[in-house]
Amino acid sequence: MSDALPRSAVAGGSAPPRPNAVVAVLALAGIVVSLMQTLVIPIVPELPKYLDASASNAAWAVTATLLAAAVATPVAGRLGDMFGKRRVLLISLMLLVAGSLVCALSEALVPMIVGRALQGLAAAVVPIGISIMRDELPPERLAGSTALMSASLGVGGALGLPSAAFIADHFDWHVLFWTSAALGVGALALVLTNVPESKTRTGGRFDLLGSLGLSVALVSLLLAISKGADWGWTSGPTLGLLATAALVLLVWGVYELRTTQPLVDLRTTARRQVLFTNLASVAFGFSMFAMSLVLPQLLQLPEQTGYGLGRSMLTVGLVMAPQGLVMMAMAPLSAAISKTRGPKITLMLGAVIVAAGYALNIVLMSEIWHLVLVSCVIGAGVGFAYGAMPALIMGAVPPSETAAANSLNTLMRSIGTSIASAVAGVVLAQMTTSFGSAALPSENGFKVVMAIGAGAAVLAFLLAAFLPGRRATPAGHSPVEQARPAETAVKA
Template sequence: MSDALPRPAEAATPAPPGSNAVVAVLALAGIVVSLMQTLVIPIVPELPRLLDAPASDTAWAVTATLLAAAVATPVVGRLGDMFGKRRMLLVSIVLLVSGSVVCALADSLVPMVVGRALQGLAAAVVPLGISIMRDALPAERLAGSTALMSASLGVGGALGLPAAAFIADNFDWHLLFWLSAALGTVALVLVVLLVPESTVRAGGRFDLAGSLGLAAGLLSLLLAVSKGADWGWTSATTLGLAGAAVAILLSWGFYELRAGQPLVDLRTTAKKQVLFTNLASVALGFSMFAMSLVLPQLLQLPTRTGYGLGRSMMTVGLVLAPQGFVMMVMSAASARLTRAKGPKVTLMTGALIVAAGYGLSIALMSEVWHLVLVSCVIGAGVGFTYGALPALIMGAVDPTQTGAANSLNTLMRSLGTSFASAIAGVVLAQMTTDFGGYALPAENGFRTVMAIGAGAALLAFALATFIPKRPGPTTDPAPTPRPTAEARA
């Protein structure tokens, strides 16, 4: 199977009118979702006071989003393949707006956690958007458009942090969530007006048992990973959840292999191109997030430590913001390289750039401009890799499986970020220095995390070498299924 993008049914005809608007609207929706994930960061330290609850409880405002996103992404992707990608995109945006309004009205812990969970259920917007592009755009436009859509996650996060810090410092914190609701409403209206529904449907029955099994396994795994530091890595709760995750996911895989219409087609997932792309995605998710854990702490630690830069959260946002612009620019370069050499080469190139950025950080950590440079280099690499991933996935799966396959790939990246948070937390907790009676992460601890981030990027490069090479160009379109009766109607 070629790793070039298969040609959708419309590929033989010119781009339909309004295709530029479709790409812009879908990219905007992706940016809004990533903004939602970032907006809460500046107020996390203040949540115990704002919600009148212990810090161990307010941490669920972040954890709930992570868990909801992990469960929703593969399920919504499969529903999109079955019943319409645009339809499920609209459902996801409605959930984001609803969750934002709940958080905007919240003054206590429970509604805040509920609202954040609803927001997390919108995480499938990006893979759904990529899948819509495959069905709606001609082949020659697909690489650049999907690269931009994939990069929207990083772009929104980079732009959202300084905006959120400014709002949190100067206005009532509820405005953060009203802003999220307003942007979500704009995206919703634009999708309704400008994005067409795809006629490519898988049909069939939804695998409820498979979805419940996957949800139980993922919840057990992510709870163990995300809360292990609080509960103790060797505590009965953490070990019990980890063991339950292994048992549930193995049983789920056994069931899915025998299901007539599985939630996740594991046989397709086991294809060499899909398997190694997903494995590389875990490593890349880890590598991208490691930087996000280190740079803000270095910027905010007191200068008296000898390595902290003593800056505000607003400065943190401004330091990381250029990374978003770099990712957007590199998404276009990623598309050009993919068209010329194939997405495998693009992925490997991006992984090496990310590793180089982390290597640079080990030597350059003492000035603000050092960290701006490091974040931009890493962002450039991420722009290449995140543009290549959907191309590799869609080059190996049937059009009727695009939503589920892209959603699973997004989930793999999310798992990588969760593992990064856990491992970095362990490293920084073990490598500390005394500062006025307080234990703060040591400088060598930060360097160690960055070195691990470089290693993860090199691991992604190594995994990418196992992806099959692209054969010579072909003009034959990939087989496209007939529209379902519902779609024709």
């Protein structure tokens, strides 16, 4: 029996999918999901009017997505390892489509929050896509393909902002979500017809108690971080949520170490290569998002402030869009450096470039081309780093834990972005200047945030320096070699 038969039978087609098609479809799915995250940014100021709600309540349309994504990412990764990565990928895209349809039909706050939460449940598409690549691609294709898939997070976000701003300016706001639903259906169809099901599975029992414990801890932590500025950082709800997160994480960690089939294998996570990659991911998530908070405000603040550029949201999107293209262009270069020097060096190089980009931003922030240049430099650094992280993770975990390990790494980045939002919010709220009757963030406030972003990149560099120098090839065997035992079993 030929090797093609088992794979085509699993994929549901008559011939084995081509690697190029698998990579293109998975990267597209990642871009579609990351588009969803920036979809509402142009309409956030108008959401209270659209939904007949207060500004603080309307903000839950953003917060719900963050919380749902945090809960879904590690759970979906583990389910993918156990029951099939393609299956979980398809379910994630179905949730994206369902959430988009709910939002497209919404006229009130509650269904909008429900729809945005459903969209957030699709956040695991990128780490699961990377894990599918490990199982299906030949070794020589893996590094470049996973770098491209990882970069899709930034590509979708960068391209989504100008697209969403254009749609919001020229059409009814519901069109944003009809568009998201259509893109989700397209991605779903392409995955169904081009992506095979992985033969590498762990099976076993799902750790329901562990997933509930981690979900409670993550929701408590991220809710405190995202709402701390509104509630007050020393208020009862904020401190209570932080204490709950710390206590639940402690109990959860003890439980995970004692259970036979944990949601997260903490012993694997404690390996130096995994641990320091995840810590560096938090720092990088912080550093990348700091720019996303500073540049739009600089572009939109009135010119009369002396440092604002008085531009529209559409211009903001167009200024940020080249960053995504640069990230995509860096994927093959990141893979080449990882292949010759190791992903540790690629990660450290990315950190240096990001820190240089922020330093450049401190002195170049008065013209549109300055901000385009800065966003491209930082995007190049992020592209290097995000290409190296999956290689580092997969180089330290067995194939049976690939999806769970990549999902946890993605979660670490998300935690970093949440912390960046909170820190930047505090700095810009404290460092203000009077403009008429309003208090606006001052120029020095923006420079402080940029300096903190550079510091986070330097921290990522130092953390990466503790990584062992290793090849980018995943632990154990190559993806092809890992697949052979399963294929042999099917043939038998």
